[in-house]
Amino acid sequence: MRGCGYSLLGLLLLSVSAAESRGVAPDELQLRVGQVTSSAITLSWRGLPAARAARLYLSPEPARTPGGELPEPRRVTDLPADATSHTVTGIAAAADLFVRVEVESGDGKVVGENAHARTLGGPRVHLDTPLREAHLYGAKVLMLVLENASTTFDARRGSLVGDLGSAWQQGAWTALRGDGRSIGVTAVFRHSLPVGQPRYTVGYQQPYDDTVVDVDHRIFLVLDEAIGSPEWLTVAHTGAAGTALRVSVPFSDRYLETPLIQVNQVGYNPRASRRWAYLSGWMGDGGAVSASGIGERAEVLIEPLDPLASRRAALSGLPIALRGANDSDAGGEVAEIDLARLPAAEGRRYRVRVPGVGVSWPTAVSEEAVFRAFYVIARGLFHQRWYGDLAPQYTEWSRPPDHGMVYFTTGHAISKGFFPRETPQTDPRPLRAGHRDAGDFDIAYPHVLVGQHLMRSIEVASGRLLDGQLTIPESGNGIPDLLDEALWSVEAWRQLQNPDGSIRSAVESWRHPLGIQGADEDRLPYWTADPMPWHTGYAAALLAQAAHLVAPYDAPRAVALETAARKAYDWAAARGAPAAYLMYAAGELYRRTREPRFEADYQAHWSALNKWGGGPFDVLLQAQWLYPGQLTDHHQPMADFTMAYALSHPGDALTATTLSRLTALADRWSNQVIHSPHAHRNGRDPSLNPDWGLGTATGRHVDGVYQRLMLGDLTSQARQDYFDALSLSADYVLGCNPNSYSFITGLGSRYPREPLHLDSLAFIKKGMPPVPGIPVYGVLAGEYPRSDYYKPQGAAFYPAYEAHPLMLRVSDTRASVDMNEFTVWDTQAPLVALFAAVIGPGMTPPAGWKPGGPEHRSTLPSHVSE
Numbered sequence: 001m002r003g004c005g006y007s008l009l010g011l012l013l014l015s016v017s018a019a020e021s022r023g024v025a026p027d028e029l030q031l032r033v034g035q036v037t038s039s040a041i042t043l044s045w046r047g048l049p050a051a052r053a054a055r056l057y058l059s060p061e062p063a064r065t066p067g068g069e070l071p072e073p074r075r076v077t078d079l080p081a082d083a084t085s086h087t088v089t090g091i092a093a094a095a096d097l098f099v100r101v102e103v104e105s106g107d108g109k110v111v112g113e114n115a116h117a118r119t120l121g122g123p124r125v126h127l128d129t130p131l132r133e134a135h136l137y138g139a140k141v142l143m144l145v146l147e148n149a150s151t152t153f154d155a156r157r158g159s160l161v162g163d164l165g166s167a168w169q170q171g172a173w174t175a176l177r178g179d180g181r182s183i184g185v186t187a188v189f190r191h192s193l194p195v196g197q198p199r200y201t202v203g204y205q206q207p208y209d210d211t212v213v214d215v216d217h218r219i220f221l222v223l224d225e226a227i228g229s230p231e232w233l234t235v236a237h238t239g240a241a242g243t244a245l246r247v248s249v250p251f252s253d254r255y256l257e258t259p260l261i262q263v264n265q266v267g268y269n270p271r272a273s274r275r276w277a278y279l280s281g282w283m284g285d286g287g288a289v290s291a292s293g294i295g296e297r298a299e300v301l302i303e304p305l306d307p308l309a310s311r312r313a314a315l316s317g318l319p320i321a322l323r324g325a326n327d328s329d330a331g332g333e334v335a336e337i338d339l340a341r342l343p344a345a346e347g348r349r350y351r352v353r354v355p356g357v358g359v360s361w362p363t364a365v366s367e368e369a370v371f372r373a374f375y376v377i378a379r380g381l382f383h384q385r386w387y388g389d390l391a392p393q394y395t396e397w398s399r400p401p402d403h404g405m406v407y408f409t410t411g412h413a414i415s416k417g418f419f420p421r422e423t424p425q426t427d428p429r430p431l432r433a434g435h436r437d438a439g440d441f442d443i444a445y446p447h448v449l450v451g452q453h454l455m456r457s458i459e460v461a462s463g464r465l466l467d468g469q470l471t472i473p474e475s476g477n478g479i480p481d482l483l484d485e486a487l488w489s490v491e492a493w494r495q496l497q498n499p500d501g502s503i504r505s506a507v508e509s510w511r512h513p514l515g516i517q518g519a520d521e522d523r524l525p526y527w528t529a530d531p532m533p534w535h536t537g538y539a540a541a542l543l544a545q546a547a548h549l550v551a552p553y554d555a556p557r558a559v560a561l562e563t564a565a566r567k568a569y570d571w572a573a574a575r576g577a578p579a580a581y582l583m584y585a586a587g588e589l590y591r592r593t594r595e596p597r598f599e600a601d602y603q604a605h606w607s608a609l610n611k612w613g614g615g616p617f618d619v620l621l622q623a624q625w626l627y628p629g630q631l632t633d634h635h636q637p638m639a640d641f642t643m644a645y646a647l648s649h650p651g652d653a654l655t656a657t658t659l660s661r662l663t664a665l666a667d668r669w670s671n672q673v674i675h676s677p678h679a680h681r682n683g684r685d686p687s688l689n690p691d692w693g694l695g696t697a698t699g700r701h702v703d704g705v706y707q708r709l710m711l712g713d714l715t716s717q718a719r720q721d722y723f724d725a726l727s728l729s730a731d732y733v734l735g736c737n738p739n740s741y742s743f744i745t746g747l748g749s750r751y752p753r754e755p756l757h758l759d760s761l762a763f764i765k766k767g768m769p770p771v772p773g774i775p776v777y778g779v780l781a782g783e784y785p786r787s788d789y790y791k792p793q794g795a796a797f798y799p800a801y802e803a804h805p806l807m808l809r810v811s812d813t814r815a816s817v818d819m820n821e822f823t824v825w826d827t828q829a830p831l832v833a834l835f836a837a838v839i840g841p842g843m844t845p846p847a848g849w850k851p852g853g854p855e856h857r858s859t860l861p862s863h864v865s866e
Contacts, residue, residue, distance in 0.1 A: 028046065028111075028113075029045040029046050029048070029101060029103060029111055029112075029113045030045060030046045030113075031043065031044075031045045031099070031101050031113040031114070031115045032044050032045065032115070033099070033115050033116075033117045034085075036117060036118075036119065036120060037119075037120060037128050038093045038119060038120045038121060038125065038126065038127040038128050038129060038131070039089055039090060039091060039093065039119070039127075039128050039129045039131075039247075040087055040088060040089040040090075040091070040128075041087070041088050041091070041097070041099075041117045041119070042085065042086075042087045042088075043056075043085060043086045043087070043088070043099060043101065043115065044084060044085040044086075045084055045085075045101050045103075045113070046084065047082055047083075047084045047103070048103050048105045048106075048111060049105070049106065050105065050106030051081045051082060051103050051104065051105055051106070052081055052104045052105070052106060052108075053078065053081050053103070053104040054078070054079040054080065054081055054082075054083050054101065054102070054103045054104070055075060055077075055078055055079065055101070055102045056075070056076040056077060056079055056086055056088075056099070056100070056101055056102075057069075057070055057073040057074060057075050057076065057099070057100040057101075057102070058070075058073065058074045058076055058088070058097060058098070058099055058100075058232075058250065059071055059072055059073050059074065059097075059098045059100070059230070059250070060072070060096070060097070060098070060229075060230040060231070060232065060250035060251055060252040060255060060256075061098060061230050061252045061254060061255065061310075062098050062114070062116065062307070062308050062309065062310055063098070063100075063114055063308070064310065066308070066309070067112070067113070067114060068114075069100065069112070070098055070100050070114065071230065072178075072230045072231075073100065074178055074232055076088070081103075081104075086101075090246065090247060090248050091119050091247070091248055091250065092119065092121075092131060092133075092134045092247050092248060092249040092250070093119050093120060093121030093122075093125075093127065093129070093131045093132055093133050093134070094118070094119060094120070094121025094122050094132070094133035094134070094257070095118065095119050095121070095134065095249060095250050095255075095256065096116065096117075096118050096250065096252070096255040096256070096307075097116070097117050097118070097119070097250050098114060098115075098116055098308070099114065099115045099116070099117065100112055100113070100114045100115075101113060101115075114308055115308075116307040116308055121133040122749075122750075123195065123750065123753050123812075124196075124753050127147055129245065129247065130146045130147050130148075130243075130245060131144060131145070131146060131147075131245065131247055132145040132146065132147050132216060133145045134235075134247075134249045134256070135256065135257060135258045135259060135260075135358060136227065136251065136253070136256060136258050136260075136356075136357050136358045137220055137258065137259075137260055137281055137283065137289060137357075138260070138281070138289055138290075138293075138294060138357060139226040139227065139294070139295075139356040139357060140222060140223045140224070140225065140226050140227070141220055141221065141222055141223070141283070141289070142175070142220070142221045142223065142227070142233070142235065142249070143218060143219070143220050143221075143258075143259075144218070144219045144221070144235070145216055145217070145218050145219075146164075146168055146216065146217045146218075146219060146245075147214070147216060148162070148163065148164050148165065148192075148214070148215040148216070148217055149198075149214050149215075150162070150198070150199075150212055150213075150214065151163050151212070151213050151214070151215055151796070152211055152212055152213075153210075153211040153212075153213065153791060153792035153795055155211075155788075155791070158791070158795060159795050160213060160215070160792070160795050160796060163192075163215065163795075163796070164217070164240070164242055164243055165190060165192045165215070165217045165798055166190075167239055167240035167242070167243050168190070168217050168219055168237070168239075168243050169188050169189075169190040169217075169219060170188075170239055170240070171237055171238055171239020171240060171243060172237065172238045172239060173185045173188055173221055173235070173236070173237050174235070174236045174237075175221065175223060175233055175234070175235050175236075176233065176234040176235075177231060177232065177233065178231060178232030178233075178234075183223045183224065183225060183227070183233075184223065184224035184225075185221050185222065185223060185224075186222050186223065186224050187221075187222040187286065188219060188220065188221055188222070189219075189220040189222070189283040189284055189285050189286025190217060190218065190219055190220070190284050190285055190286075190798060191217075191218040191220075191282065191283060191284025191285075191286075191798065191799075192215055192216070192217045192218070192284070192796060192797065192798035193215070193216060193218075193796060193797055193798075193810070193811065194213050194214070194215055194792075194793035194796035194797070194811050194812070194813045194816075195214050195215065195216045195753075195754075195812050195813070196213070196214035196753070196754050196812070196813060197210055197212060197213055197214070197754070197792070197793065197813045197814050197815055198212065198214060199211075199212035200516050200761065200765075200814075201515075201516070202516055202517055202518075202761070202762045202765045203515060203516075203517050203521065204514055204515055204517050204521050204522065204523050205514045205515045206515045206516065206517070207515075208515065208516055210789045210792055210815045211792045212792075213792050213793055213795075213796050213813065215796045218283075218284065220283045220284070220286055221235070222286070226356060227251060227356070228356065229251060229252050229253040229254070229355070229356060230250075230251060230252040230253075231251045232248060232249070232250060232251070233248065233249040233251055234246070234247070234248050234249075235247055235248075235249060253353060253354070253355055253356055253357055253358050253359070254301060254311050254351075254353060254359060255311075255358075255359065256358045256359070257358055257359055257360065257361060257749075258354070258357055258358035258359065258360070259281070259740040259750075260279055260280070260281045260289065260291075260294070260354070260357060260358075260740075261277055261278075261279055261352050261354060261357075261358070261359070261360035261361075261740070262277060262278040262279070262280065262360075262680065262735055262736050262737060262738070262740045263277045263352055263360045263361060263363040263735055263736060264363055264369075264730070264731040264734045264735050264736055265361045265362070265363060265734055265735035265742050265747070265748030265749050265750065265751075265860075266363075266364070266369050266372055266373045266734050266735075266742070266747050266748055266859075266860065266861065267363055267364030267365060267366050267368070267369020267370065267372070267373075267861055268339065268342070268363065268364070268365045268369070268727070268731060269365075269370050269727040269730070269838055270344030270365050270366060270367060270370075270840075271723065271727075271838075271840070272723065272724050272727035272728070272838075273340060273720055273724055274340060274674060274724045274727070274728060275338075275339040275340050275342065275365070275727075275731070276336045276337060276338060276339060276681065276731075276736065277298075277336070277337040277339055277352045277360065277363075277736070278323065278334055278335065278336050278337070278679065278680050278736060279291045279294055279320065279334065279335040279336070279337070279354070280327070280330040280331075280332065280333065280334040280335070280679070280680075280738055282330065282331045282332065282738075282804075282805055282808055284798065284799055285798070285799055287331070287332065288330070288331045288332020288333060288805075289332065289333070290332075290333055291322070291332070291333040291334055291335040292322045292333055292335060294320065294335065294354055294357060295320055295354050295355060295356065295357065296319070296320055297316075297317050297318060297319060297320060297355070298318045298319075298320050298337045298352060298353060298354050298355075299313045299314075299315060299316040299317065299318060299352075299353050299355075300313065300314045300315045300318070300339070300342055300350050300351070300352055300353070301313055301314065301350065301351045301352075301353050301359065302314050302348060302349075302350060302866055303348075303349040303350065303351060303362060303863065303866075304866050305863065305864075305865070305866055311351070314342060314343065314350060315339075315341060315342055318337050318338065318339075319337070319338070320335050320336075320337055320354070321335060321336055321337075321338075322334075322335055323335055323336040323679045324678075324679030327678065327679035327680075327738075328805065328806055329678050329679065329680065329737075329738050329805060329806050329807040330679060330680065330738035330805055330807065330808075331738070331804075331805025331806075331808065332805075334679030334680065334738075336679075337352060339352075339365075342365050343365065344365045344366060344367075345364075345365065345366060345865065346366045346367065346368055346865065347366070347368070347861075347862055347863060347864035347865035348364060348365075348366070348863075348865050348866060349362045349363070349364055349860075349863045350362065350363050350364060350365070351363070361735065361740070361748065361749035361750065362749065362860060362863075363735075364860075364861050366861060367839075367840040367843060368843075368861045368862065369861040370730075370835075370838055370839055370840065371839050371840065371843040371845075372747075372860075372861045373730065373734060373744075373747055373835050374832075374835035374836055374838075374839050374843075375469070375470065375845055375849065376744070376746050376747050376772045376773045377744060377747070377773045377775065377828070377831050377832050377835050378469075378470050378481075378482060378485065378773070378832050378835070378836070379395070379470055379471065379472070379772065379773050380744075380745070380746075380771065380772060380773015380774050380775070380828060381435060381450075381485055381773065381824060381828055381829065381832055382394075382395075382470065382472050382485060383395065383397060383759065383771045383772075383773065384435045384436050384824050384828070385433075385434075385435055385436070385488055386402070386403055386404075386431060386432075386433065386434040386435060386436050386441075386443060386492065386507075387401050387402060387403055387404040387431065387432045387433070388401060388402065389401060389473045391473075392851060393851060394471055394472060394473060394851065395471075395851055396768070396851050396852070396856055396857065397759070397763055397768065397771045397772075398851075399518050399519070399520045399759070399762075400520040401520065402436075402441065402518070402519035402520045402522065403431070403441065403519065403522065403526065404430060404431065404432060405428050405429070405430055405431065405526075406428070406429060406431045406507050406526045406527065406528050407423075407424075407425050407426060407427055407428055407429075407525060407526065407527045407528065408427040408428075408429050408504070408527075408528050409423060409424070409426065409427065409527045409528065410530060411530065412527065412529055412530060413529060413530050413532075414444075414445055414505045414506040414508065414529035414530070414532070415632070417508075418508060418509065418510050418511055419508060419509065419510050419527050420510065421510040421511075423510065423525075423527055425525050430495075431492065431495055431496070431507065432495070433488050433489070433490075433491035433492040433494075433495055434447065434488070434489060434491070434492025434495075434507070435447060435450055435488070435489055435492075435824045436519060436824070437823055437824060437825075438756075438757070438821050438822055438823040438824070439755070439756040439757045439758055439821045439822075440512050440513050440758065441509075441513060441519050441522050441524075441526075441758075442506065442507055442508045442509065442526070443492060443506060443507040443508075444506050444508075444628075444823075444825070445505045445506045445529075445532075445535050445628070445631065445632075446628050446631060446823070446825045446826070447489065447492070447824065447825050448493075448535065448538045448539060448542060448631070448825075449626075449825040449826070449829060450486075450489045450824050450825050450828075450829040451486055451489040451490040451493075451542040451545075451546070452542065452638075452640055453699075453825075453829035453830050453832065453833040454482060454485060454486035454489065454829060454832060454833065455483075455486050455490075455542070455545050455546065455549060456640050456643075456706055456707075456710075456833055457482065457706070457832065457833035457834075457836035457837055458480065458482055458483055458486060458549060458836070459549075459643070459710050460706050460709055460710055460833075460836070460837045461482075461836045461837055461839065463841065464836075464839055464840065464841045464842075464843070465480040465481070465482045465483065465836065466480055466481070466842070466843075466844060467479055467480055467481060468481065468844055469481045469482070469843065469844055469845065470482065470484075470485070470845075471845060471849070471850055471851070472484060472485070478553055478554075479550065479553045479554065482832075482836060483549055483550065483553075486546065486549075487546055487550060487557075490539075490542045490543060490546040490561070493539040493542065493543065493564075493568075494543060494560070494561065494564045496528060497564055497567070497568065498531065500567075500571055501536070501564075501566075501567030501568050501569075501570055501571035501572075502531035502536050502568070502571045502572075503531055503535060503536045503539045503568055504528040504529060504530065504531055505529045505530065505531060505532050505535045506528070506529040507526050507527070507528055507529075508526065508527065508529060509524040509525060509526050509527070510524070510525070511524070513758060516758055516761050516762065516814075517758060517762055518758065518759050518762040518763075519758065519759055521762075531571075532632075533571075533572045533575040533576060533577035533578075534572075534577050534578050534581055534631070534632065534635055535631075536568050536571055536572040536577065537568070537569065537572030537573070537577035537578065537581035537582050537584075537585055538581045538584065538585075538631075539568055540565045540566075540568035540569040540572060540581075540585040540588075540589075541565075541581065541584035541585035541587075541588045541641070542588075543561050543562070543564045543565035543568060544561070544562060544565035544569075544585060544588035544589045544591075544592050544644075545588045545591075545592075545644065546561050547559070547561035547562040547565060547592050548588065548591055548592045548644070551592075558592075562589075562592055562593070565585065565588070565589060565592075566589065568585075569582070569585045569586070569589060572585070573601075578635035579605040579608040579609050579635075580605075580609060580616065580619075580635050580636060580637035580638075580641060581635065581641075582601065582605050583601075583602055583605030583606060583609065583616065583637065583641055583642075584637070584638075584640070584641035586598045586599075586601035586602040586605060587602045587641065587642065587643070587644040587645035588644045590602060590644065590645065590648065591644040591645070591647065591648045594648075599645075602645050603654065606654055609637060613657075614657060614661055615654065615657060616637035616641060616642060617637075617642075617657070617658075617661040619636050619637065620636065620637060620638065620639065620661075621634070621636035621637065621638050622638070622639070622665075622700075622703045622704065623638070623699075623700040623701075623703035623830065624683075624684070624685065624688060624694060624700040624701045624703065625688070626638075626700075626826075627692075638703075639662060639665065639703060639704055639707045640707065642658045642662075642707075643707055643710060643711075645658075646658040646659065646711060647710070647711070658711075659711055659713075662704055662707050662708045662711065663708055665703075665704030665705075665707075665708070666704045666705045666707075666708035666709075666722055667718075668704070669683055669701065669702050669703070669704050669705055669725065670702070670705055670721050670722050670724070670725035671721075671725075672685070672701070672725075673701070673702065673724075673725040673728050673729055674721065674724060674725055674728065680732060680736055680737050680738060680807075681728045681731075681732065681736070682698050682701065682728070682729060682732040682737075683698060683701030683702055683725065683729060684698070684701050685701070689781035689782070690778065690779050690780075690781055690806065690807065691777075691779070691780050691781050691782070691818065692777055692818065692826065693775070693776075693777040693778065693822065693823075693826050693827040695777075695778050695779050695807060696733055696743040696775060696776065696777065696778035696779075696827065697733075697775065697826060697827040697830045697831055698729035698730070698732050698733050698831075698834065699729060699830035699831050699833050699834030699835075700826075700830045701729065702725055702726055702729055702834070705722045705725055705726060706726075706833070706837060708722065709722055709837075723838065726834060726837050726838050727838050729834055730834055730835060730838060733775070733831065734747060734748055735748050735749075735750070737807060738805065738807045738808055739807065739808060739810055741810070743775055743776055743778050744772075744773060744774065744775045744776075744831070745760070745769070745770045745771065745772050745773065745774040745775075745776075746769065746770070746771070746772025746773055746774075746857075746859055747772070747773075747859055748859055748860070749859065749860070751859065752770065752774070752776045752812050752820060753769070753770060753812055754770070754812050754813055754814050754820065755770050755774045755776050755814070755820050755821070755822065756776075756814050756815070756816070756817055756820045756821035756822075757770065757771060757774050757821070757822070759771055760774060761814060769857065772857075772859075773828075774822055774828070775822055775827040775828055775831050776819065776820045776821065776822050776827075777818060777819055777820065777821060777822060777827065778807075778810060778819060779806065779807055779808075779809040779810055779819060780809055780818040780819055781806060781809075783802060784797075784800075784801040784802060785817075785818060789815045790815065790816065792815075793811050793813045793815060793816055797811075846862070848862070
């Protein structure tokens with residue numbers, strides 16, 4: 001017996017043999033797929049006695065009938081009759097391949113078996129050729145993603161040494177069909193962007209180098225004729241040194257994925273009445289794709305459990321309609337495909353197919369998919385706990401607890417920023433609560449918004465949030481897990497409270513962390529900043545609301561929180577805290593205590609804010625326009641501040657005003673999503689730049705919808721419209737956007753791989769993905785930042801960053817603070833609130849989601865049915 005190799009082209013993954021392990025019949029080959037790389041697969045099979053011949057076939061699609069001949073087969077070669085293994089090389093990365101081996105026995109009988117493999121590919125995968133993946137970008141456009149690792153920024157020239165982008169674009173490109181006929185290449189376009197900054201050492205004060213940048217070059221070959229499906233393409237490049245390439249692309253528009261089709265990459269909500277997929281694309285210096293010219297009809301395919309089975313249609317004949325003729329977010333035309341009729345099915349995966357072009361990343365319509373998104377983003381916040389217990393039984397992203405001790409000091413206002421380095425390290429006290437801010441480790445005063453967002457979502461999703469939903473240390477204590485997470489946030493302010501009732505406003509050090517390390521390795525000291533009346537009044541409201549929510553589960557804890565809230569309120573009121581925050585606290589304290597003084601205080605503070613008869617609504621601040629300075633300087637009320645009073649005063653005049661104003665707000669912002677001015681539906685006001693997460697934290701753009709849902713008394717249509725607005729907002733951040741990209745780590749097929757999150761960067765060096773549930777800022781509208789640490793990744797962009805369409809200005813690199821960092825208060829907590837608001841009842845994680853389970857690191861819902 002002997003093996004043989006054959007150079008054809010490629011990389012593939014995952015095999016499923018037609019032969020079952022059940023006792024070997026005399027005529028079974030037991031075809032197996034062995035090692036898979038980014039360009040090769042190894043096959044093995046059982047030889048037959050006195051074999052006379054052996055043949056190998058490849059196809060981009062499976063057999064029409066189980067175990068039958070492959071359609072449009074490509075006969076690779078005649079193998080030695082006694083061969084029992086074979087290696088196929090030169091296949092494109094991230095491509096599906098169907099294999100058939102036939103062996104002719106001594107008596108002339110031909111035995112054949114089929115197998116499936118998929119080459120490795122995609123982001124951050126080890127490649128053995130430059131090709132990362134291949135897609136069709138239209139019937140006549142082939143997109144090749146080429147890796148250009150470890151370029152180095154030359155500050156004198158302002159460019160990257162080793163950048164092969166222009167060399168890949170130039171030279172000679174050829175394309176051949178499977179029968180050897182040539183396809184003309186009429187143009188070559190390029191879009192290059194940074195995808196990593198790998199040069200760093202993990203550890204306190206350990207070195208890192210921002211000048212080394214990994215780049216991906218997206219090369220677009222415009223062909224003089226449509227490719228057609230199925231087809232075998234042989235694509236080759238000759239030119240400058242390091243750019244030689246010859247690869248075979250097995251193309252089927254039922255299997256090869258295309259980023260032209262944008263879907264919710266986790267799954268759509270089955271209770272939403274509005275669902276869409278979108279079509280758009282941008283080719284760098286080739287401009288926008290004509291989405292209206294891609295085709296007239298699409299269909300949705302069901303992905304079978306057996307990869308050797310054909311993908312059947314769930315819906316066919318779906319119109320492809322022009323949605324936007326010149327969308328600034330996408331840079332050109334955007335088309336849409338209405339998926340409202342796509343059936344809900346738990347455990348089923350769908351692919352949207354455009355004939356002649358390809359299929360989308362997998363999607364679903366299921367309650368599990370919706371819950372998966374909530375589970376991951378909420379646990380992302382759990383991973384941000386100050387002194388969090390990230391033990392192995394809760395997460396595979398495990399490390400020892402961080403920090404836990406702070407120095408109580410006086411004389412430093414948080415408005416001064418960092419503490420002086422020489423600040424005495426005296427009066428150490430434990431702090432075992434709160435959430436670390438972002439990629440670094442402090443607790444900032446805007447974190448009042450974390451508790452606010454979480455407790456709002458708990459009230460909106462009342463009855464659907466359960467104990468045991470999030471696999472956290474408190475699971476099993478009888479309290480809904482999301483309330484436990486909210487309490488972890490609010491408890492920080494109680495632990496930072498002084499005996500007089502004032503609450504320290506932040507926990508900060510003398511600088512940002514030294515080096516790249518997990519939070520447990522940080523050796524910086526942390527001090528507490530002086531109390532501020534506004535902050536103490538705000539925290540008083542959170543403590544009172546937490547007392548109200550936890551009372552049914554833990555009465556003593558509710559009493560402790562109420563006591564802290566009373567002391568904080570009295571201290572803040574005595575020192576002239578802003579009326580907006582005192583109104584918030586008075587309303588929550590009244591709901592908790594029913595004491596007339598808090599009712600009267602709420603009414604008085606309402607009147608103090610009144611200008612034109614709307615009380616706080618006359619000067620209302622909505623979440624999408626909020627930034628830290630508005631907390632410290634303008635002190636505007638938010639819709640959440642009115643909820644406790646309205647819920648405890650049905651029929652009251654102030655409640656009537658609240659109801660009227662919130663109805664107008666909810667109608668406005670739900671319409672802003674459903675009838676969005678953006679082609680990819682989301683609620684961002686066109687006048688608002690998407691900077692600092694405002695393009696991705698879509699939960700902030702439906703402020704008013706949550707609160708109106710809390711008050712009830714809605715028509716069924718209004719309730720459905722509000723729900724659809726929330727659901728569409730979730731769809732956008734999970735992939736229904738011009739990037740065809742989920743902006744949350746650990747969710748979807750394409751998501752951030754190098755967020756500016758020190759824990760994640762430490763885990764990446766251990767061979768793990770980033771911590772799941774980190775929602776990055778995404779894009780920056782203005783001029784590319786000029787700081788020195790931005791220049792290396794800025795040099796990787798081609799065309800220039802500012803020439804990119806607005807929502808394609810993404811840099812998945814750790815030093816891109818404006819694009820790839822986040823905070824718990826302006827991106828993470830608002831998205832937790834959004835996803836909590838749309839989950840179904842009774843949802844808990846299956847055993848496979850737990851640490852050590854097969855789906856703990858999965859970025860998709862389960863695939864268990866057809």
